[in-house]
Amino acid sequence: MLLIRCPYCEEERPELEFRNAGEAHIARSVNIAGETDDDFEKFFFIRSNPKGIIYERWRHMHGCARFFNAVRDTVTDKFVMTYKAGEPKPSKLPGVAK
Amino acid sequence: MSGAFRIPGAGRFKQAKTARFSFDGQSYAGIEGDTLASALLANGVHLVGRSFKYHRPRGILSAGAEEPNALVEIKRDAARKTPNVRATVQELYDGLDAQSQNRWPSLSFDVGAVNDIASPLFSAGFYYKTFMWPKAAWKSLYEPKIRAAAGLGVSPDQPDPDHYSSRYAHCDVLVLGGGAAGIAAALAAAETGMRVILADEQAEFGGSLRFETGAKIDGQDGFAWAQGTIAKLSAMDNVRVLSRTTAFGYYAQNFVGLVERVSDHLKTPGHDLARERLWQIRAKRVVLASGAIERHMVFADNDRPGIMLAGAARTYLNHYGVAVGKNVGVYTANDSAYAAAIDLKKAGVNVAAIIDLRDNPTGPVIDEARALGIEVNFGRAVIRAGGKLRVSSMTVQPKNGGGERTIPVDAILMSAGWTPSVHLFSQSRGKVAFNDETKRFVPGTYAQDCVSVGACNGTDGLSATVDEAYAAGAKAAKDAGAKIAKGTKPKVDASESWSRGMLGAAPGAGPDTTVKAFVDFQNDVTAKDIRQAVHEGMRSIEHVKRFTTNGMATDQGKTSNMHGLAIAAETLGKPIPEVGLTTFRAPYTPVTFGAIVSHARGPLFDPTRSTAIHPWAEAQGAVFEDVGQWKRAWYFPKAGEDMHAAVDRECVAVRKTAGLFDASTLGKIEVVGPDAAKFMELLYTNPWEKLEPGRCRYGIMLREDGFIYDDGVVGRLAPDRFHVTTTTGGAPRVMNHMEDYLQTEFPHLNVWLTSITEQWAVIAVQGPKSRDIIAPLVEGIDMSDEALPHMSVREGRICGVPTRLFRMSFTGERGFEVNVPVDYGQAVWEALWAEGQKHGAAAYGTEAMHVLRAEKGYIIVGQDTDGTVTPNDAGLDWAVGKKKPDFVGIRGMARPDLVAKGRKQLVGLKTRDPKVVLEEGAQIVEDPKQAIPMKMIGHVTSSYWSENCGRSIALALVAGGRDRMGDTLYVPMPNGVIEVEVTGMVFFDERGGRLNG
Known part of the structure; x- marks a missing residue:
């Protein structure tokens, strides 16, 4: 079982308390009704599914109930870092080469 | 004396107590501190089981968790029978009752051993090759026979009475x-x-x-x-x-x-x-x-009882004080077996000979063995073992060929090194x-x-x-x-120090293909099988493993993996690291389900949710159904009634007088804050800004893809306060969906969301007499149609406790839903029930609720919709705010496929024969005479007998359904084709007058 650090509770808690909520940093357009089919496809259907570093959303479901963002390595399953919803995508990751 | 092979003065149990035990019905004496294996060996018992495939007699190989052979059933009582217990791990207690496994009729005479003679039929991969034809025989003949013959041990047939923590x-x-x-x-x-x-x-x-x-x-x-x-x-x-x-x-x-x-x-x-x-x-x-873990030597018939790991024999001697034989042979490729031979010799056991595969090893243990007078032979191999139920000899040959010599022994200690x-x-x-x-x-x-x-x-x-x-x-x-x-x-x-050794098959393992030199004892895999796998084209060790099943038994190949790998590498002509090691997976040793499940079984397997009115329904003899974790009253049978009779009576009562229904499981969320209406505008298709406080509206929630996610009636209690209801099963995900948007997409909105499902008990009172039943108990609410019209909500008191009283209907009748704090749920229900009795009201359950709503064409999300249904498909376009600039799903709904012609639409179906009730899920076709596979144009989503309509009714999703009104379609069933007419979705009171009736 993974330990995940909730950036709101500011502590590591067991995976059981959390729920994955899909890829992060996919903004819903403020003019979504006017989006082209292509743009909507990108927004709604297309996901990166990387081998390696993924930016994703988690919810501290059985804790503070907040949604937050996490950086995880899909190969090792290791959480690199977590940060609050609305914060920008981190440009530098701790302990990750390249 | 606790066994003839117990050596006085040896072992660590100086003043041990005797423990009686039985094996296959025979009584023996052991001592406290023994394992079952050491106690059996102390009594000279080596034969403890039969092998998995060939039913060969097997003895005790090891003194620990790696044991592949000595698997027994331990029985405490009828319910406490544990199969496949390793005798080398099971500690002895007085009265222990063990049985051997995988043999019939007895351990020493096992009919299944015919497999050993017929073994050419059972070579590696034989499942894949032997049982291919005829195809149909796999299910009817081969699989059942194989399953009956194979397997180790027998599962207990009663619930486990023990508890686990x-x-x-x-x-x-x-x-x-x-x-x-x-x-x-x-x-x-x-x-x-x-x-x-x-x-x-x-x-x-x-x-x-x-x-x-x-x-x-x-x-x-x-x-x-x-x-x-x-x-x-x-x-x-x-x-x-x-x-x-x-x-x-x-x-x-x-x-x-x-x-x-x-x-x-x-x-x-x-x-x-x-x-x-x-x-x-x-x-x-x-x-x-x-x-x-020590490895065995791979040579012909190396599985005869009495042949064991040298370290194990040493453990039995030095820890348990047990000699594993009186005249032992040693076959080794490393030093550690010498130490075993030396200890046994010193304890008075005859060591017939040490056969060392190495050419000219030197070291203190070798010198010591020689000094003790033990015959030591280098550069020789044991090419086979004699005996059947117990090893009787070992046949020795120089490893590069030459004359054979057979040495009588009653045990062979072997060591190929340590893994x-x-x-x-x-x-x-x-x-x-x-x-x-x-x-x-x-x-x-x-x-x-x-x-x-x-x-x-x-x-x-x-x-x-x-x-x-x-x-x-x-x-x-x-x-x-x-x-x-x-x-x-x-x-x-x-300290002692020994390493090295050898990997793979020793000279005694072939190349003669009739030889059985075991690599994996538990799965009966021989050196020949592994070579054959390579010859048949397996290249990766993972393929060799699966083809031969080497290392795939419950011992996880603790003794066999390295040998199997080395033989495969040798046959492939590749170095070992290039062939690679198979993956180690949990569990290291078998783990009981009891330990994993612990207390989470039976009633504690999953939480059960019941409503405040549950005890009343139980007392009335209600039959319950599971809806998610909820227990819901399904119907209330009276004496002599079956389900149909009860549901028919309940449905008629609601339309004739009134019915009471426990709707407490309905999901309820309070949306509060200055931006509550703005938030509702974004989460639901409907317009909310202009909904007046005190009024209700039927809301539809979509996902971003434009499909219906949930629905429910929403009451506006105040400009900044909405009481939202959701489907029973949908409450948690709707709350999650709302929180997601509020926290991440619309965080600028000042809104609080609170789940109030468990705070309010909900009693639906539906039917022409509903107002007469409620009114006498209500204070502070004007119950007239003018003051409290259909789709409105008021706060007041009922039976002296606070209530949120909704005037709404899921039956098509004049109806109310009385929300009261959950602690008062049952009391208010009982008060309403007493009033209802004066008017002949009935309690009704979820089945009648389903029938009544279907008579009116009210959909149930998740039953009449399946996650691919748009509001338009469901005939709910009227609930989508046309002037709204944004709501979740607005763009998804406009996708080309979702606005294309010919989509499946919800319609009503009437069977030509009104007595025939369709099956939910049944497929619908245009032409029943077409060739199979037929083109299916839709399916039945809801279907009931409607006593109020005097006929069967059904809802269905049908391609282009609304353009087929009056058309005849067909539902092919195993017993014949059912003819149906496409109709509107409302079967009862089409004009809706009864809402105010």
């Missing part, structure tokens, strides 16, 4: 394995004051110190040092010592699963003790001290590295915060092991945050 623990340093290495590491870590847990699978700590008589630490015998140090560690507040505890799985972030066998070794466990305890431990640092136990390291996702010099895989690249010490790390010799382990324990504690280190390292005064 579960603990979570955290520590700074977790030490797995309690031999010399583990104890030294734990000692070093413990002396820093850090929290340490030390676990070992055995009843007593010490590991190989149990048999290594040459070990001296801190001036004491090694085993005595281990006991003394364990006593010291156990007394420390910061240390937890767990014996009989096997670490079976190493998971992410130093999370380790262990099972502690709490009471399987006790004569009368009693009810206070759990049978087993699951430990889930999170450690800052893990020290792996899992030791090494480091890298199972847990490998489970931690560490990568092993092959050491070509020592021919073994040792820990290479680490993936987690752990370290391997001692034999499992490929470290040879007690002195080096203790040095390495003590330093690693201290470092682990320091890395975990220890500030001080104040202990003294144990001093190793004398």
Whole structure:
């Protein structure tokens, strides 16, 4: 079982308390009704599914109930870092080469 | 005397008590402290089981968890029968009752042994090749026969009466394995004051110190040092010592699963003790001290009872005081078997000969063996063993060929060397590295915060092991945050050291293909099978493994993996590291379901939710159905009524007078705040800004893809307060969906969301008399149609308690839903019930609720919709705000496929024969005479007998359904084709007058 650090509770808690909520940093357009089919496809259907570093959303479901963002390595399953919803995508990751 | 093979003065149980036990119905004496295996051997019993495939007689191979052969059933009573218990692990208690397995009619005469003679039929991969034709015979003939013949042991046929417990623990340093290495590491870590847990699978700590008589630490015998140090560690507040505890799985972030066998070794466990305890431990640092496992020699008929690992024989002698024979032979490719021969010889056992495959080994143990007068032969192989139910001889030949010589023996001790136990390291996702010099895989690249010490790390010799382990324990504690280190390292005064050995098949294993030289005893895999797999085209070791099943038995190939790999590599003509090692997976040893499940079974398997009115419904004899975790009253049968009669009566009562329905399970969410209406505008398709406080509206929630996600009636209690209802099953996900948008997409909105499902009990009162039933109990609410029209909500009091009174209907009748604080739910229900009785009202359940709503064409999300239905498909376009600039799903709804013609639309269906009730889920076609497979144009979503309509009714999703009104369609069923007419969705009171009736 993974330990995940909730950036709101500011502590590591067991995976059981959390729920994955899909890829992060996919903004819903403020003019979504006017989006082209292509743009909507990108927004709604297309996901990166990387081998390696993924930016994703988690919810501290059985804790503070907040949604937050996490950086995880899909190969090792290791959480690199977590940060609050609305914060920008981190440009530098701790302990990750390249 | 506890067995003829118990040697006076040998072993560690000086004043042990006798323990009687039985094996296959025969009574024997053992002593407390024995394992079942040592007690059997003390009585000269070697034959303990039959093999999996060939039903060959098998004996005891090992003295530990790696045992592949000696699997027995332990029976305490009718419900407590445990199959496949390793006799080498099961501790003896007085009265223990064990049975051999996999034999009929008896262990010494087993009819299934015909498989051994017919073995050419059962070569590697025979399942895939033999049972291919005819195809139909697999299901009817081959599979049932194979399943009956194969398998090990018999599952218990009664529920497990024992209980199991579960603990979570955290520590700074977790030490797995309690031999010399583990104890030294734990000692070093413990002396820093850090929290340490030390676990070992055995009843007593010490590991190989149990048999290594040459070990001296801190001036004491090694085993005595281990006991003394364990006593010291156990007394420390910061240390937890767990014996009989096997670490079976190493998971992410130093999370380790262990099972502690709490009471399987006790004569009368009693009810206070759990049978087993699951430990889930999170450690800052893990020290792996899992030791090494001895390998057998691969030669013809190396599975005869009496042939065992040299280290095991030594353990039985030095720890249990048991000689495994009177005239033993030794077959080895490394030094450690010499120590066994020496110990046995000194104890008075005749050692017929040591056959050493190596050419000219030298060393003190060899000299000592010779000095004791033991015949030692180099460069020779045991090419086969004689005997059937017990080994009777070994036939020896120079390894490069030459004259054979047969030596009578009653036991053969063998050692091909020691395999480091890298199972847990490998489970931690560490990568092993092959050491070509020592021919073994040792820990290479680490993936987690752990370290391997001692034999499992490929470290040879007690002195080096203790040095390495003590330093690693201290470092682990320091890395975990220890500030001080104040202990003294144990001093190793004398130690044994042996490594090397050989991998793969010895000369006795062929190349003659009729020879059975076993690699994997438990799955009956021979050297020949592995060569054959390669010859048949398997190249990867993973394929060889699956084709031959080598290493796939419950022993996980502890003794066989390296041999299998070496034989495959040799046949392939490749070096071992290029062929690769198979993956080690949890569990290390079998884990009971009881330990994993613990208390989460029966009623505690999943939480059960029941409403405040549940006890009343139960007392009325309601039949309940499960809706998610909820128990809901399904129908209320009166004496003599079946379900149909009860539902018909309930449905008629609602439309004739009135019905009471417990709607408490309905999901309820309060949306509060200055931006509540704005938030509702974004989450639902409907317009909300202009909904006046005190009014209600039927809301539809979409996902972003434009499909219906949930629905429910929403009441506006105040400009900044909405009382939202959801479907019963949808409440948690709707709440999650709302929170998601509020927190991440619309965080600028000032809104609070609160789940109030469990705060309000909901009593639906529906029917022409509903107002007459409620009105006498209500205070502060004008109940007239003018003041409280259909789709409105008021706050007031009922029976003196607060209520949110909704005027709404899910039946098409005049109706109310009375919300009261949940603690008053049953009291208010009973008061309403008493009023209802005056008017002839009935209680109705979920089945009648379904029928009544279907009569009116009201949909149920999740039944009439399936996640691919748009509001338009469901005929709910009217509930979509046309002027709204945005709501979740607005763009998805406009996707080309979702606005295309010919989509499946919800319609009503009437069977031509009104008595015929369609099956829900049945497929619909245009032309029943078309060729199979027919083109299906839709399916039935809801179907009931409607007593109020006097006929069957159904809802269905049909392609282009609304353009087919009046058309005839067909529902092909196994018993014939049913003709249906496409209709509107409203079957009863089409004009809706009864809402105010």
